Amino acid sequence: MADFPKFDETAQRLGPLWGQLRPAESSPPFVVEDRFARQIEVMHASAGRDATYVALTRKMDGDTSVADVAATVHYAPFVEGTAIIYDLIDETMQGKARPFMCDLTGHFLRSYLLLPFQTERTSIAAHGTGERRFVEVTFLDGCDKVVQAALPFQLRTIDSSGNVLTSKYTATNRNGQFKHELAPMSRVVVVHSGLTSREERLTL
Numbered sequence: 001m002a003d004f005p006k007f008d009e010t011a012q013r014l015g016p017l018w019g020q021l022r023p024a025e026s027s028p029p030f031v032v033e034d035r036f037a038r039q040i041e042v043m044h045a046s047a048g049r050d051a052t053y054v055a056l057t058r059k060m061d062g063d064t065s066v067a068d069v070a071a072t073v074h075y076a077p078f079v080e081g082t083a084i085i086y087d088l089i090d091e092t093m094q095g096k097a098r099p100f101m102c103d104l105t106g107h108f109l110r111s112y113l114l115l116p117f118q119t120e121r122t123s124i125a126a127h128g129t130g131e132r133r134f135v136e137v138t139f140l141d142g143c144d145k146v147v148q149a150a151l152p153f154q155l156r157t158i159d160s161s162g163n164v165l166t167s168k169y170t171a172t173n174r175n176g177q178f179k180h181e182l183a184p185m186s187r188v189v190v191v192h193s194g195l196t197s198r199e200e201r202l203t204l
Contacts (some may be wrong), residue, residue, distance in 0.1 A: 020150030036071035051149030152194030
């Protein structure tokens with residue numbers, strides 16, 4: 001992977017999400033324009049009831065320069081125009097399902113998540129007392145319902161002096177739930193969304 005230095009970083013950030021993926025029942029939601037179909041592979045998987053994970057990867061056949069693979073992506077007929085596309089590499093909400101340019105220049109893959117609606121906020125809740133405290137993280141839709149999908153994020157816990165006690169990439173499970181036991185000295189919990197890069201925090 002020497003030609004793709006960002007792959008290791010991507011694997012670290014999204015590894016916990018990949019562990020939650022399961023085979024999808026539908027065909028791929030993305031369709032790559034014909035002239036790049038032999039150079040780009042489309043892989044997809046279920047990330048839970050509400051989400052589909054899609055990866056566009058370069059086929060390493062030796063015929064294409066690392067510097068010049070960019071293709072227009074269209075959608076399968078079953079994809080609703082109101083579906084929301086999240087770019088997991090750039091941690092941005094790309095928007096509704098409209099054709100877009102996928103630039104694999106210098107990248108081994110680009111990763112996306114499709115949801116039928118936008119995630120509106122992150123819920124961070126602490127439970128327990130004394131030495132046994134837990135934090136629960138869920139992502140909510142516009143009706144404050146839990147998004148039932150594996151969604152990636154970074155969790156940080158901080159003590160009263162500002163020292164980082166925990167910093168790890170993780171993901172909710174396929175039902176949209178996440179639970180973590182807190183160290184006794186934890187005073188702040190920070191959640192960095194892997195969908196939008198938005199950070200939210202809870203002071204304990």
